[in-house]
Amino acid sequence: MTRIAPTTTKGIPEATIARLPVYLRALASLADQGIATISSGALAEAAGVNSAQLRKDLSYLGSYGTRGVGYNVEYLRFQIGREVGSAHEWPVIIVGLGNLGTALANYSGFSSRGFRVVALVDSAPEQVGRWIHGLTVSALDDLEQVVASTGAAIAVIATPPGAAQAVCDRLVGLGVTSILNFAATVLVVPEGVNVRKVDLGQELQILAYHEQRKSDDPRVFDGAYAAEVTPA
Amino acid sequence: MTRIAPTTTKGIPEATIARLPVYLRALASLADQGIATISSGALAEAAGVNSAQLRKDLSYLGSYGTRGVGYNVEYLRFQIGREVGSAHEWPVIIVGLGNLGTALANYSGFSSRGFRVVALVDSAPEQVGRWIHGLTVSALDDLEQVVASTGAAIAVIATPPGAAQAVCDRLVGLGVTSILNFAATVLVVPEGVNVRKVDLGQELQILAYHEQRKSDDPRVFDGAYAAEVTPA
DNA sequence: TTATGTGAAAGCGTTCACAGCC
DNA sequence: GGCTGTGAACGCTTTCACATAA
Numbered sequence: 302m303t304r305i306a307p308t309t310t311k312g313i314p315e316a317t318i319a320r321l322p323v324y325l326r327a328l329a330s331l332a333d334q335g336i337a338t339i340s341s342g343a344l345a346e347a348a349g350v351n352s353a354q355l356r357k358d359l360s361y362l363g364s365y366g367t368r369g370v371g372y373n374v375e376y377l378r379f380q381i382g383r384e385v386g387s388a389h390e391w392p393v394i395i396v397g398l399g400n401l402g403t404a405l406a407n408y409s410g411f412s413s414r415g416f417r418v419v420a421l422v423d424s425a426p427e428q429v430g431r432w433i434h435g436l437t438v439s440a441l442d443d444l445e446q447v448v449a450s451t452g453a454a455i456a457v458i459a460t461p462p463g464a465a466q467a468v469c470d471r472l473v474g475l476g477v478t479s480i481l482n483f484a485a486t487v488l489v490v491p492e493g494v495n496v497r498k499v500d501l502g503q504e505l506q507i508l509a510y511h512e513q514r515k516s517d518d519p520r521v522f523d524g525a526y527a528a529e530v531t532p533a
Numbered sequence: 534m535t536r537i538a539p540t541t542t543k544g545i546p547e548a549t550i551a552r553l554p555v556y557l558r559a560l561a562s563l564a565d566q567g568i569a570t571i572s573s574g575a576l577a578e579a580a581g582v583n584s585a586q587l588r589k590d591l592s593y594l595g596s597y598g599t600r601g602v603g604y605n606v607e608y609l610r611f612q613i614g615r616e617v618g619s620a621h622e623w624p625v626i627i628v629g630l631g632n633l634g635t636a637l638a639n640y641s642g643f644s645s646r647g648f649r650v651v652a653l654v655d656s657a658p659e660q661v662g663r664w665i666h667g668l669t670v671s672a673l674d675d676l677e678q679v680v681a682s683t684g685a686a687i688a689v690i691a692t693p694p695g696a697a698q699a700v701c702d703r704l705v706g707l708g709v710t711s712i713l714n715f716a717a718t719v720l721v722v723p724e725g726v727n728v729r730k731v732d733l734g735q736e737l738q739i740l741a742y743h744e745q746r747k748s749d750d751p752r753v754f755d756g757a758y759a760a761e762v763t764p765a
Numbered sequence: 766t767t768a769t770g771t772g773a774a775a776g777c778g779t780t781c782a783c784a785g786c787c
Numbered sequence: 788g789g790c791t792g793t794g795a796a797c798g799c800t801t802t803c804a805c806a807t808a809a
Contacts, residue, residue: 322735349719369787386745404636414734479740487581502646503554508711513618600769
């Protein structure tokens, strides 16, 4: 029983939460450079956001800055990290070891951010037993045991679209409550389970939409017009 | 000179544009199932959105439905596809062929959505000349020629964080105007260039935030409380 | 009768601008 | 004097609810 007070639960906006990891990364980089203190303006620039936005975001977590001075890099880093859950090292399992799943299993960006890939699962018999990045691939049939033994609450789905919902249902049934979905399908989950979708094709399509606009009329920058403002 | 009228440029909200690919995918799936007509309610469910939202989104494109009936699947698919730029087949180049870049080069989800990976580029001499998915890896030094000969306006950056901004600058200098960034860095680009970021570590951190909240208090679903509503 | 298309309302998120504190 | 923290204004997004059309 850690924190009991329920109404104390801070209502941090979802948009802010999505930016906290960006701030963390910027702070890590500053710390590496030996910078001890930073202003909201400079940190905002490093994170690619407006400085007012940064200050408002941080104000949801608490008052960690010093007026007239700025923020202590290490202290702020610790506070944001604690909020995001970096104190903990989260075990993660990956289901589906095609090209993408295999790349994710080897991806170093997870471990550097407080996640540890603890199990790999695939349904194809030829994948099972394969050795990837220090782990052997388990059979989908053994999913129950894999989840139970690792205690993972977070799973990555990188299966073909057709298999994703079934895998998701099984994971949820075994107690997984956070899913990162790379499959090109909309997953339906019960309340209390969080899903984030990464659809690579979709990202390119959004770029293509803007690209098409640009080629329609070279002066168009993203639907709005650049320059030609105040034609003297 | 295709469409000249500048003020005719429809102001489709960014949030809507981001959902169009989702609708396209749902429509493709319906078409495969042989379904010819669909209501906003059913399509919204397949896409995982509210039906009012779907109708409002589609209304920005035009009036493609029939009152009292619904939408013709193939016709709507064509209209959305045209808007997003699926008519065109977009050439894409990938820079950085580590685990992730290699997986992307092999990823089938791009070609099925109107994109063709036309060139692979890496700075490491041991990568250059490697044969991946029907393409040989070019040297970063040859970037100018690669962009010129392929005519790609869209590039994927999957380099280490430290190299990303320099690669980005070179790409932009060579005329690339849309970038999908997998590197864990904030890219700075001139106006008129679109960047979309996919940060896998960040996605997990957002899930971890919510996960932490859940373990603080098992009754908490995402900051809000579930059940216990109307305690009889 | 049924389901779209859309003004109007409500809800969020961002930005401004300045009071408060070092 | 300088920079944080924050109410208030603004703008964008979602949802409602109904007029409109088949």
